[in-house]
Amino acid sequence: MYYNEMFDGEKVREAYTSLSDWVDHMPSEIRQMKQAEAEALFRRIGITFAVYGEGGDPDRLIPFDMMPRVFTQREWLRLERGIKQRAKALNAFLRDVYGRGEIVRAGRIPARLVYQNEAYEKAVVGFVPPRGVYSHIIGIDLVRTGRDEFFVLEDNCRTPSGVSYMLENREIMMRMFPDLFRGNRIEPVDGYPDLLRRTLESVAPAKCQGRPRVVILTPGHFNSAYYEHSFLANLMGVELVEGADLFVEGEFVYMRTTEGPKRVDVIYRRLDDAFIDPLCFRRDSMLGVPGLMDVYRSGGVSICSAPGAGVADDKAIYTFVPEMVRFYLGEEPILKNVDTWTLWKQDDYKYVMDNLADLVVKEVHGSGGYGMLVGPRSTKKQIEEFRKLIEKNPSNYIAQPTLSLSTCPTFVDEGIAPRHVDLRPFCLCGERIELVPGGLTRVALKEGSLVVNSSQGGGVKDTWVLSE
Amino acid sequence: MRLKITHHTVYNYANPVRFGVQSLRTTPSVFQGQKVLDWKIDIEGAECGPGFRDGAGDWVQLWTIHGPIQQIPVRIEGQVETTDLAGVLRGHREVINPLVYLQTTDATEPDDALRDLAASVGQDLGKLDLAHELSRKVGEAIKYQSGVTSLTTTAAEALAIGAGVCQDHAQVLITVARERGLPARYVSGYLHADAEGNVHEAAHAWAELHVEGLGWVGFDAANGTCPSEYYVRTGSGLDARDAAPVRGVTIMGGAEKLDVAVAVEQVAP
Numbered sequence: 172m173y174y175n176e177m178f179d180g181e182k183v184r185e186a187y188t189s190l191s192d193w194v195d196h197m198p199s200e201i202r203q204m205k206q207a208e209a210e211a212l213f214r215r216i217g218i219t220f221a222v223y224g225e226g227g228d229p230d231r232l233i234p235f236d237m238m239p240r241v242f243t244q245r246e247w248l249r250l251e252r253g254i255k256q257r258a259k260a261l262n263a264f265l266r267d268v269y270g271r272g273e274i275v276r277a278g279r280i281p282a283r284l285v286y287q288n289e290a291y292e293k294a295v296v297g298f299v300p301p302r303g304v305y306s307h308i309i310g311i312d313l314v315r316t317g318r319d320e321f322f323v324l325e326d327n328c329r330t331p332s333g334v335s336y337m338l339e340n341r342e343i344m345m346r347m348f349p350d351l352f353r354g355n356r357i358e359p360v361d362g363y364p365d366l367l368r369r370t371l372e373s374v375a376p377a378k379c380q381g382r383p384r385v386v387i388l389t390p391g392h393f394n395s396a397y398y399e400h401s402f403l404a405n406l407m408g409v410e411l412v413e414g415a416d417l418f419v420e421g422e423f424v425y426m427r428t429t430e431g432p433k434r435v436d437v438i439y440r441r442l443d444d445a446f447i448d449p450l451c452f453r454r455d456s457m458l459g460v461p462g463l464m465d466v467y468r469s470g471g472v473s474i475c476s477a478p479g480a481g482v483a484d485d486k487a488i489y490t491f492v493p494e495m496v497r498f499y500l501g502e503e504p505i506l507k508n509v510d511t512w513t514l515w516k517q518d519d520y521k522y523v524m525d526n527l528a529d530l531v532v533k534e535v536h537g538s539g540g541y542g543m544l545v546g547p548r549s550t551k552k553q554i555e556e557f558r559k560l561i562e563k564n565p566s567n568y569i570a571q572p573t574l575s576l577s578t579c580p581t582f583v584d585e586g587i588a589p590r591h592v593d594l595r596p597f598c599l600c601g602e603r604i605e606l607v608p609g610g611l612t613r614v615a616l617k618e619g620s621l622v623v624n625s626s627q628g629g630g631v632k633d634t635w636v637l638s639e
Numbered sequence: 640m641r642l643k644i645t646h647h648t649v650y651n652y653a654n655p656v657r658f659g660v661q662s663l664r665t666t667p668s669v670f671q672g673q674k675v676l677d678w679k680i681d682i683e684g685a686e687c688g689p690g691f692r693d694g695a696g697d698w699v700q701l702w703t704i705h706g707p708i709q710q711i712p713v714r715i716e717g718q719v720e721t722t723d724l725a726g727v728l729r730g731h732r733e734v735i736n737p738l739v740y741l742q743t744t745d746a747t748e749p750d751d752a753l754r755d756l757a758a759s760v761g762q763d764l765g766k767l768d769l770a771h772e773l774s775r776k777v778g779e780a781i782k783y784q785s786g787v788t789s790l791t792t793t794a795a796e797a798l799a800i801g802a803g804v805c806q807d808h809a810q811v812l813i814t815v816a817r818e819r820g821l822p823a824r825y826v827s828g829y830l831h832a833d834a835e836g837n838v839h840e841a842a843h844a845w846a847e848l849h850v851e852g853l854g855w856v857g858f859d860a861a862n863g864t865c866p867s868e869y870y871v872r873t874g875s876g877l878d879a880r881d882a883a884p885v886r887g888v889t890i891m892g893g894a895e896k897l898d899v900a901v902a903v904e905q906v907a908p
Contacts, residue, residue: 269694270734272736275736283738286741287738287742291739293694293735293739294693294694295694296693296694296735296736296739297693297694297734297735418658419660419703420686420703421686421687421689422688422689449888450662450887450888461660461888462660462688462703465662465688465689465691465699465701466688466689468689468691469691470689
């Protein structure tokens with residue numbers, strides 16, 4: 172019933188032929204030793220994940236599974252085309268709805284969903300950022316249900332995180348099992364930081380002269396993704412700054428340094444819209460830079476992702492992404508959406524309420540596996556509690572069928588067993604649209620669990636794309 | 640009518656300000672009812688940064704202030720030729736979809752009393768009549784009285800008090816209009832105080848409601864009228880805070896005290 176990515180019955184699939192041998196010849200004491208080694212390495216480099224609202228150890232390690240997840244070149248090429256197509260359509264949509272709104276005029280997306288969306292940013296209407304790109308790093312969450320069946324679960328157009336795990340997982344695998352990488356032809360992922368930097372530099376504002384100065388703006392060390400912010404700054408060779416390190420003067424933004432102020436051209440912000448400029452958005456924000464939006468709007472600095480990019484990735488707009496692909500690109504979508512019921516429609520509402528036990532229900536603006544109901548894995552009591560939440564505010568929810576997520580072999584206490592996985596590739600949009608082969612594979616470590624979020628007991632795997 | 644506006648503000652700080660940023664929306668809008676003859680903004684000791692016209696058609700100008708400075712004088716002066724268009728904002732270039740102005744904000748969140756007020760107006764009226772009727776009702780519900788509300792008073796609070804100033808009239812009208820499905824926004828500007836002998840301050844605020852076929856139409860519930868040649872429009876927003884003519888922050892400085900003098904006079908062409 173679930174698609175097993177390694178086994179077709181008794182037969183090992185093409186992608187996993189060499190790994191099968193590797194697993195069969197690994198004695199369990201070696202495996203345990205290696206697993207301990209991997210954990211020690213992760214601790215030493217300091218890659219931990221703070222989980223919101225769960226208490227306990229804030230520097231908990233995200234569990235790493237040594238069994239890689241593998242795609243053949245043929246499988247990847249199709250995914251890559253689908254992801255790039257989707258990224259292109261999402262940016263075309265953003266450019267459109269902050270301009271003339273042709274897709275709304277054409278009646279292909281309801282105006283209400285766009286213009287009354289809380290992520291729609293009035294302050295940037297009419298402004299076209301460099302190269303017309305609004306979302307520069309798009310994390311597209313994919314699940315697989317069959318050999319050629321891939322579905323997009325959600326798009327992340329604001330500040331998707333997790334790419335540091337993609338890089339670290341590879342690093343650690345190569346360190347622990349160099350022979351594996353000699354014996355297999357695996358596409359490298361370590362070009363990502365360079366590619367990211369080139370992408371960011373390619374969207375420098377017109378007023379920038381010479382090589383653009385890029386910085387990463389972080390909310391600070393208490394943020395759960397702070398490790399990733401500093402990791403990426405380090406690998407790209409750019410400064411990691413907080414709001415207080417930047418200031419606006421005249422027509423530009425400057426960074427305070429020990430050698431005096433330095434002009435900043437591109438800000439890769441890992442901070443929500445609401446916090447980037449207290450003059451424009453939340454006035455109580457201590458994390459942002461006063462006046463930043465005025466400099467941005469007048470072309471003195473680029474902000475990645477662009478303020479307002481979030482209107483493309485909420486779960487209500489999600490249902491229209493295939494329509495965007497058709498409307499802007501004149502193509503059929505390569506990647507499919509999951510069927511989605513929107514609870515503000517009466518028929519959908521009735522169907523969902525009658526079938527809560529079989530469905531997954533999510534908040535329109537939720538993320539991280541919070542505020543959701545997985546019907547088949549919930550108790551009657553949990554379902555009834557969630558029903559009350561939906562009744563209070565139906566338009567805040569969407570529902571989807573429980574998907575048969577594919578499984579990958581995963582090391583467990585008893586040896587090796589199938590566990591459900593998803594995939595988040597990171598697509599970069601600047602002068603070109605590019606992505607490194609692979610992405611972050613998350614795995615639900617609990618037997619039978621379909622929730623892969625690290626905050627809900629998920630782990631990660633190295634993701635391989637085999638060369639031809 | 641030719642109006643001369645003099646708007647002087649002096650910001651006094653308890654301690655010297657080290658650094659400050661001000662974003663100003665104090666330049667008259669460009670539309671058929673207004674022609675800007677000259678307009679000057681000067682902030683002593685400040686550097687004029689970038690300026691741009693935003694999606695709502697407002698001119699935004701950024702200033703940065705270098706300290707140490709304990710007093711920041713802001714001088715805004717100019718002349719505008721105005722024409723009465725019965726409140727219609729004709730020929731105003733803007734790109735924001737009117738539906739955006741159905742979004743509510745903290746200050747314009749409806750409560751039961753506001754919903755009741757919105758519902759008290761006839762259900763069978765045309766959009767324009769509905770707008771006029773709502774404006775009239777708001778004028779009745781809120782007595783003009785200064786000192787009973789503040790800059791942070793919400794629409795719901797103002798209606799509960801039953802009194803307030805132009806900001807409160809505008810925010811209450813915006814809230815009830817949105818409740819009835821009419822996009823509505825807050826407008827800030829100036830009012831020639833001699834108009835019909837009213838006593839309001841020269842720095843004024845009113846509401847604009849979007850009426851299909853006509854576009855944006857101004858309603859001054861505080862004065863029971865639509866903006867005429869006595870009015871000068873400078874900027875708009877979802878509520879008073881969003882439409883604020885001046886937004887700024889200063890580093891250090893401590894307690895802030897403002898001295899404001901605004902005059903709107905009629906001058907001979």
